[in-house]
Amino acid sequence: MEDRFTTRLLDARTWPDFAALVEASNGVWGGCWCMGFHPEGVGRPGQTAEVNRAAKQAHVQAGTVHQILVYDGADCVGWCQFGSPAELPNIQNLRTYEAAGAPAPTWRIGCIFTASKRREQGVARVAVAAALEEIRKAGGGVVEAYPEQLTDRKPQRGAYLHTGPEELYTQFGFVRDRRIAKWRWVMRAEIGAEERPDEHL
16 A cells, blocks of 8 residues: 555655645644754744744755645655754654663654645654665664654543654664653664765775
């Protein structure tokens, strides 16, 4: 089923596809426009969906966003956001995260989103795989994700895991580093740089 999906980076050319999905999804979480991890964050007084939309588009125009878009034909059906800690400084449970004094990662995976009618079809897995490939092309390094633990936990009815489930990341070699909330973990993986054809000559 996943073979039918393709991926592209979010940029000025693909912005209309991303915007169409966000608008069809009530702005995502009522209007965040996938700004929660960016320096501006969300939820401040006066920070409307329109403000978030403009801020996201400004990041796209400035090249300060890394985001994989997943397509089914011509339709954008999901994404995976990633970037450096400078690009994505805001994570949930930040105070607990910083208390450990651990070294910063090279990259972070922020939010993952799948259109409501396309869930449980592998969209998130395709998105994360493509994000990790882009990280590999960019030189690799330590990658962090902040998923939620689902094992040994009651089912979360109606919940949408915007940072993904832990099991998704274990498929890509991520391991638990430390707990930062009752059901949220820092998970890490070392992603090697992409080898170039002339590296072994």
